[in-house]
Amino acid sequence: MVKLDSVFHALADPTRRAILARLIEGEATVDEIREPFAMSQPSISRHLKVLEQAGLISARIEGTSRPRRIEPVAFAVIEDWLEQYRAIWQANYARLDEVLTELKLKDDAT
Amino acid sequence: MNPLRMTTPTDTTIEIIRSFAAPRSLVWRAHTEPELVKRWLTGPTGHTMPECEIDLRVGGTYRYVWEWPEGRMSATGTFREIVPERRLLLTETFDFLPHSETLVEQVFTESGGRTTVEMNLHYDSKATRDGVLQSPMDEGLEASYCSLDALISETM
Numbered sequence: 001m002v003k004l005d006s007v008f009h010a011l012a013d014p015t016r017r018a019i020l021a022r023l024i025e026g027e028a029t030v031d032e033i034r035e036p037f038a039m040s041q042p043s044i045s046r047h048l049k050v051l052e053q054a055g056l057i058s059a060r061i062e063g064t065s066r067p068r069r070i071e072p073v074a075f076a077v078i079e080d081w082l083e084q085y086r087a088i089w090q091a092n093y094a095r096l097d098e099v100l101t102e103l104k105l106k107d108d109a110t
Numbered sequence: 111m112n113p114l115r116m117t118t119p120t121d122t123t124i125e126i127i128r129s130f131a132a133p134r135s136l137v138w139r140a141h142t143e144p145e146l147v148k149r150w151l152t153g154p155t156g157h158t159m160p161e162c163e164i165d166l167r168v169g170g171t172y173r174y175v176w177e178w179p180e181g182r183m184s185a186t187g188t189f190r191e192i193v194p195e196r197r198l199l200l201t202e203t204f205d206f207l208p209h210s211e212t213l214v215e216q217v218f219t220e221s222g223g224r225t226t227v228e229m230n231l232h233y234d235s236k237a238t239r240d241g242v243l244q245s246p247m248d249e250g251l252e253a254s255y256c257s258l259d260a261l262i263s264e265t266m
Contacts, residue, residue: 092150093150095149096130096140096150101135104136
């Protein structure tokens with residue numbers, strides 16, 4: 001279950017966004033994810049946990065490692081949210097077009 | 111219908127640009143006269159704006175109330191800057207997020223009888239950093255603005 005507030009919380013951190021950018025390129029192990037960051041493994045693991053709890057990434061077990069990968073569902077939720085916001089303003093402004101048409105007619109009549 | 115452009119120019123900003131087939135004077139009136147605002151700023155289908163109060167002067171406040179079959183919400187704010195028919199700078203706070211203040215800038219430009227409205231929503235990240243925002247929903251919205259830019263560049 002993807003919850004929008006935990007998704008946004010997870011995305012608010014630049015390190016976690018960078019981790020996601022890395023995982024968009026493909027599945028990676030914790031060591032591979034950690035490589036570009038000057039960060040301890042526990043710190044990276046904490047970030048991964050936040051991303052996992054938000055439903056943005058998932059882990060699978062492969063021998064002794066647990067490679068992480070992107071969960072596309074979470075991104076669909078965010079896109080929906082942005083799309084709703086856009087839709088609200090499209091609807092507002094479509095109504096404003098009508099109000100303006102009416103105002104112009106009144107102006108022309110006087 | 112005229113296209114609407116929505117972008118996220120910075121980590122804490124949403125920009126919406128739309129043009130209208132009307133002179134600037136009318137577009138301005140439609141944004142500042144309560145009886146006109148009530149007719150279009152109603153949001154999703156099924157919502158209405160039964161109350162709209164606008165005290166259009168620097169330091170003056172406004173109040174919008176929306177209603178729909180299952181609920182009701184309101185937004186209030188203060189006018190910070192007013193350049194008649196050209197620019198509005200105001201604050202915006204929703205009743206369900208009382209500690210969260212968004213700075214809204216609207217710029218009106220006219221060319222060839224058409225008017226373009228550029229609206230910038232600046233999220234108050236300082237308040238966030240100071241820990242003013244506590245509820246999970248606040249956190250969600252705060253983070254959403256901070257991460258919109260990243261979303262656009264990294265996931266779409």
